[in-house]
Amino acid sequence: MLKRVLPVDDSDKKSDPGSMTVVSPAQKTVDERQQAAIDQHVQKGIEFHELGQLEKATHHFRLAAKDESPVGMFLYGISLRHGWGCKLNTALAFQYLQKAAEHAIDGLQQKDDHSVEKMKDEYDALLASRKGELIMAIYELGVSFQQGWGVSRSRETAFYYFQIAAQLGDPDAQNEVAQCYYTGQGVKKDVRLAAQYYRKAAAQGRGIMGNSWIFKSKYD
Numbered sequence: 001m002l003k004r005v006l007p008v009d010d011s012d013k014k015s016d017p018g019s020m021t022v023v024s025p026a027q028k029t030v031d032e033r034q035q036a037a038i039d040q041h042v043q044k045g046i047e048f049h050e051l052g053q054l055e056k057a058t059h060h061f062r063l064a065a066k067d068e069s070p071v072g073m074f075l076y077g078i079s080l081r082h083g084w085g086c087k088l089n090t091a092l093a094f095q096y097l098q099k100a101a102e103h104a105i106d107g108l109q110q111k112d113d114h115s116v117e118k119m120k121d122e123y124d125a126l127l128a129s130r131k132g133e134l135i136m137a138i139y140e141l142g143v144s145f146q147q148g149w150g151v152s153r154s155r156e157t158a159f160y161y162f163q164i165a166a167q168l169g170d171p172d173a174q175n176e177v178a179q180c181y182y183t184g185q186g187v188k189k190d191v192r193l194a195a196q197y198y199r200k201a202a203a204q205g206r207g208i209m210g211n212s213w214i215f216k217s218k219y220d
Helices: 023-052 052-065 072-080 092-109 116-123 131-147 153-169 170-184 191-205
Strands: none
Touching: 023 052, 023 072, 052 072, 072 092, 072 131, 092 131, 131 153, 131 170, 153 170, 170 191
16 A cells, blocks of 8 residues: 655755854764664554555654654655545644655755756755655645645646656646646646646556557657
8 A cells, every 4th residue: 555665864965164063972872772762663554554554554654754764754644635544634743744745845955946847956965865755755745736635626736747757757637737727726727738647657667558649749
């Protein structure tokens, strides 16, 4: 049910030299232990989920989320949305997914004038170990707005989040963006752009049967 994700690693985040503070070895050890405990909750949660022990899985996701783990917030939010091992609560699920997505977007943004494509190139190395779960958080936030799960339905806002995740390489989001362009939901209808995004998803093995029209030269 869950795609496998890796624990978040913030060790490569850049700091402003002028605002750096000295961290004692003892404090660093405490921080490392806290992060290790958070990562352990995430990993245990995933393992229990794969074993079908959803209550135990959600318990660990909740503990990781309480400690501000972006991955924990994402996984706990998904559990709340679907009622996996807990009482279904779409409103609370949305709050956790939103926080996880905010972490993702904050990590991707450098300056307001950077395009998503440029950010993708600049942050590939930084996001190597955590990119997957952050993109999923953005995509799932789009799903929340699309379906009206825990928030008022907004096709325009759903498209906004789908497009970010799509441009960062998520094939499911690419198919969603393509569908939005094809039907004009949340964005102006544009069949050529729909074909382009469908092609991107197909190139990653997520093509849709019966969509051979997308490869016609007039959509190049």
